[in-house]
Amino acid sequence: MYSRGVERTVDCSLCSHRCHIGLARQGICGVRVNAGGVLYAASYGxxxxxxxxxxxxxxxxxxxxxxxxxxxxxxxxxxxxxxxxxxxxxxxxxxxxxxxxxxxxxxxxxxxxxxxxxxxxxxxxxxxxxxxxxxxxxxxxxxxxxxxxxxxxxxxxxxxxxxxxxxxxxxxxxxxxxxxxxxxxxxxxxxxxxxxxxxxxxxxxxxxxxxxxxxxxxxxxxxxxxxxxxxxxxxxxxxxxxxxxxxxxxxxxxxxxxxxxxxxxxxxxxxxxxxxxxxxxxxxxxxYQNTYCPACHALLIERNGYTVRVRGLDGHRCAACGEAIEYVSEIRHP
The missing domain is CATH 3.20.20.70 (Aldolase class I)
Structure with missing residues (x-):
């Protein structure tokens, strides 16, 4: 974002609307505000x-x-x-x-x-x-x-x-x-x-x-x-x-x-x-809320509402046919 001209308009580069926000105005979102020529995230925290x-x-x-x-x-x-x-x-x-x-x-x-x-x-x-x-x-x-x-x-x-x-x-x-x-x-x-x-x-x-x-x-x-x-x-x-x-x-x-x-x-x-x-x-x-093996169609993860039961996974592979199954099982940060 930056200020420009005597009107002190600011440009927001956060979302693809790229709003040009006039003094004391808000962007389309209603929470990013031009106060005195400075763009504020008014909903922070x-x-x-x-x-x-x-x-x-x-x-x-x-x-x-x-x-x-x-x-x-x-x-x-x-x-x-x-x-x-x-x-x-x-x-x-x-x-x-x-x-x-x-x-x-x-x-x-x-x-x-x-x-x-x-x-x-x-x-x-x-x-x-x-x-x-x-x-x-x-x-x-x-x-x-x-x-x-x-x-x-x-x-x-x-x-x-x-x-x-x-x-x-x-x-x-x-x-x-x-x-x-x-x-x-x-x-x-x-x-x-x-x-x-x-x-x-x-x-x-x-x-x-x-x-x-x-x-x-x-x-x-x-x-x-x-x-x-x-x-x-x-x-x-x-x-x-x-x-x-x-x-x-x-x-x-x-x-x-x-x-x-x-x-x-x-x-x-x-x-x-x-x-x-x-x-x-x-x-x-x-x-059709369940996860099935894309190769052999074995049931891998069963879902009833938000109750989840792993049925046919062996790590990241189908226990029935060995097909690789893509999912994130743990978070690793450097």
Whole structure:
């Protein structure tokens, strides 16, 4: 960011909106503020949500499976999704009574005290909290904890490159494979999300994707095929993809939930296209939430809700056929 001109406008380079913020104004996110020609992260250390979650709730299925993650959220978002399920905090103001202070070092101590294996920044868009997550991430790594972004992927290249040494997992929403969807439903663009996901993979982060399948919006065969093919070609066939069921919420209440049959069709198509680990979400105790060997189809990890049972793994191989199975079982920091 920098100041320019007599108006003391500042440019924010954190997310791909790259907002030009006038004096005493906020960026699209609502939490990055121009005060006297200086850009401030006004939500730093301000917590709206704190919980001990199963890592599968993020959802992350191939990152420290069966462990707990200390999960924090604040307020603000750089998207304006019409179907937002966390709108109460993503759209909250800096004066919200939900907010309380939590220093990075205190958060790390709470994570360790709760026997968590990782810290997750989630619930609202963690990129809006960038400096806070950067500081806490360094402390978490020093204490042996993994770190997770549950993100919409609109972070810029320069911000992600700086963050990557303090981050282990990049759980990214790819909300659709249509720029028109991103513009009309989210107030954003598709390509920066794809670029960030590919960069995260390049930087060595563990990447899993989530797509909320919305009837009549992003559920066509052509669009899903395009998305799955892109992930295989740019992130790799071992990338876990989660296809989750839509439920009416916020400003998108004009349609019903996604038919389970639609999700099953997408799952089966993903396997046919060569994706090794597709999953369904928000569908109760469905068999397609389990992890199966991509070679012999043996059951490897069984999931009932957030209860996880390892059934057929021998280390990082299928116990039945010996196929290598990609997942993160432990965190090692230099």
């Amino acid at each position: 301000r917590v709206s949500s704190e919980a001990i979650d199963p890592i599968e709730k993020k959802p992350l299925f191939h990152f420290l499976p069966g462990t707990l993650s200390y999960s924090l959220g604040s307020i603000g978002c750089n998207f304006h999704c019409q179907n937002c399920q966390n709108w109460a905090i993503s759209r909250a103001s800096l004066k919200s009574p939900l907010l309380r202070d939590l220093a990075p070092e205190v958060g790390v101590e709470r994570a360790l005290g709760a026997a968590c294996s990782s810290v997750s920044w989630t619930y609202n868009e963690p990129t809006m909290w960038y400096e806070y997550t950067l500081d806490m991430g360094k402390l978490a790594h020093a204490r042996g904890l993994g770190t997770v972004y549950v993100t919409n992927g609109y972070i810029t290249e320069e911000a992600l490159r700086e963050l990557a040494p303090s981050l282990d997992a990049f759980r990214v929403d790819i909300k659709a494979f249509s720029d028109q969807f991103y513009r009309t439903v989210c107030g954003a663009k598709l390509q920066p999300v794809l670029d960030a996901a590919a960069l995260a993979r390049e930087l060595g982060l563990h990447v899993e994707t989530v797509t909320l399948v919305i009837p009549g919006e992003n559920d066509s065969v052509e669009e899903m095929d395009g998305l799955i093919t892109w992930v295989i070609e740019h992130l790799g066939a071992d990338t876990p993809m989660h296809f989750t069921r839509f439920h009416p919420d916020y400003r998108m209440r004009d349609r019903g939930p996604t038919p389970v049959e639609t999700l099953e069709r997408i799952y089966e198509r993903a396997r046919a296209l060569g994706l090794r680990y597709p999953y369904l979400g928000n569908v109760g105790d469905h068999q």
